[in-house]
Amino acid sequence: MKSTIVVIAAALAVGLGVGVGQGIMGGAMPWAQAHTTLETLDAQEQGVVQVYRQVSPAVVSVRQRAGAGSGVLIREDGVILTNAHVVGTARAVQVDLADGRSVQGEVLGRDPSIDIAVLRIAGRNLPVAPIGDSDRLEPGQAAIAIGNPFGLDRTVTSGVVSAVNREIPGLGMDGLIQTDAAINPGNSGGPLLDSRGRVIGINTAVLRPPGEVAVGLGFAVPINMANDVVQQILTTGRIVRPFVGISHFDLNPQAAAQFNLPVREGVIVAQVVPGSPAAQAGIRQQDIITRIDDTPITSGGDLRRVLRNRQPGDVLTVTVLRPAGATTLRVRLGTAPTS
Missing domain, CATH: 2.40.10.10 (Trypsin-like serine proteases)
Incomplete structure (x- = not known):
């Protein structure tokens, strides 16, 4: 099993206390009147319960x-x-x-x-989870995790999508969904869901500072990325993905205004892999990618959607913005490494 970034520990404690004075003397037990129905919950709680069911x-x-x-x-x-x-x-x-x-x-x-x-597995008419669209996630929206942490089957936790397009240093993975929904050993491989019960990610890792056992940052592989693997395996039996050779982050209107940039949306190139298709095409660090072929690029999700529909060897026309103005480059896609 892949361990989390920092070894973590957990303790499980269960306590039960029952008062035998006033409740019994009054002829009614308060805990017997505390039966909860879905109608007694607030809207957010009802949503989590319905997704779990x-x-x-x-x-x-x-x-x-x-x-x-x-x-x-x-x-x-x-x-x-x-x-x-x-x-x-x-x-x-x-x-x-x-x-x-x-x-x-x-x-x-x-x-x-x-x-x-x-x-x-062998079977027919098995229960399934509906698939969502991870390219359209927004930080702050609801996130619900269901899994088997520490062998506790089908445990549900909830929180929000904390960020998208995250990279965990040292793990060699990027484009991840970050969430504050509790994820622990055993949750790995379980679904991260939106408020309508659609799978938006597959939980993969938790990052915790040394000494912390209760506070962690959870990460999930976006479902669109995972589903691409599913489709390739089911149709061809192997996985081939196009490779550009950049790491990137989204340009948002606030940052664009702060630095007085001529565009308000796009993808900023953070790093270019030496010798990669991007490097050979002349893409540079700090370039702002605004268009690929006829598709406007406003975020990393747009970039990933374009690449999922292309194959190694395809040539992309990439428009980038530099201090001197916009320029167009042709990038011949390579094949992404699989390990």
Whole structure:
């Protein structure tokens, strides 16, 4: 199993106290009157409960000799998404379903570079989680995680999307969703959901400072990125992704106004990989990408959407903005490494 960035510890304590004085003397037990129904909850709580009821039957436990994690059914014929680090190098894993059954799962393929694996179990009309659109996420919107932390099956936690397009130093992954919904060991491979119960990410890692056990930053692989792996594995049996060779961050109107830039949206090139297609085409650090072919680029999500529809070898016409003005470059896409 891939460990979290810092080793963490957890303690579970359960306490129960019952008063036997006033409640019994009055002929009624206060805790007996505290039965909660969905109607007694506020709108936010009702939303989390409804998402849990809808999606938890599709959340599974994935086990192999080296450890365990979570997964989520995304097709009625038994296709499951999880993390590559959950399955490791195994070709078969044990999958525990919400209905109590334990079945064997076949590992159809994996892409360690984005920590995604695709499994299949035998079955028909299985419960599935609907798929959302991670390219349209906004920081601040609701995020709900369901998984099996510390072996506690189908645990739900909630929070918000804290940021998008994050990179974890030292992990070699970028474009991640950051969330404050609690994610712990065992949550890996489980779904991160929006307020309508749609999968927006696959939980993959938690970052915690030394000595902290309760506060952490959770990260998930965007579902659009993961779903691209699913489609390739199911159709061709292998994963091929185009490669530009840049890291980037979004330009927002506030930063554009602060630095008096002539555009308000786009993608700023943070780094260019030496020898990459971007470097060979002449893309430079601090270039602002505003258009690819006929598609305006206002954010990293736009860039990822364009690349998902292209193949290695395709040539892109990339418009970049520099202090001297706009220029157009031609980038021939390479093949992304898979490990």
